[in-house]
Amino acid sequence: MFLPVEIADEVGVSQPSTTQPKSAVVEILLRNGRCLKVPIDVELKLLGSMVACLEAA
Numbered sequence: 810m811f812l813p814v815e816i817a818d819e820v821g822v823s824q825p826s827t828t829q830p831k832s833a834v835v836e837i838l839l840r841n842g843r844c845l846k847v848p849i850d851v852e853l854k855l856l857g858s859m860v861a862c863l864e865a866a
Contacts (some may be wrong), residue, residue: 839863 833849843863847856 834846835849835851837845837847837860839845839860841864843866845859845863847859
């Protein structure tokens with residue numbers, strides 16, 4: 810099944826170059842209205858388990 814995906818830009822204030830950048834975060838909107846935010850480098854197995862858990866709840 811394919812669900813439409815919407816990619817939104819994160820709005821924020823630029824940080825001074827002396828600070829380390831935050832790791833990127835992906836926001837996933839589930840069909841039951843819940844939202845899941847995970848690091849971009851999350852393992853696919855873990856991500857699948859989290860999505861299944863939230864959709865079943």
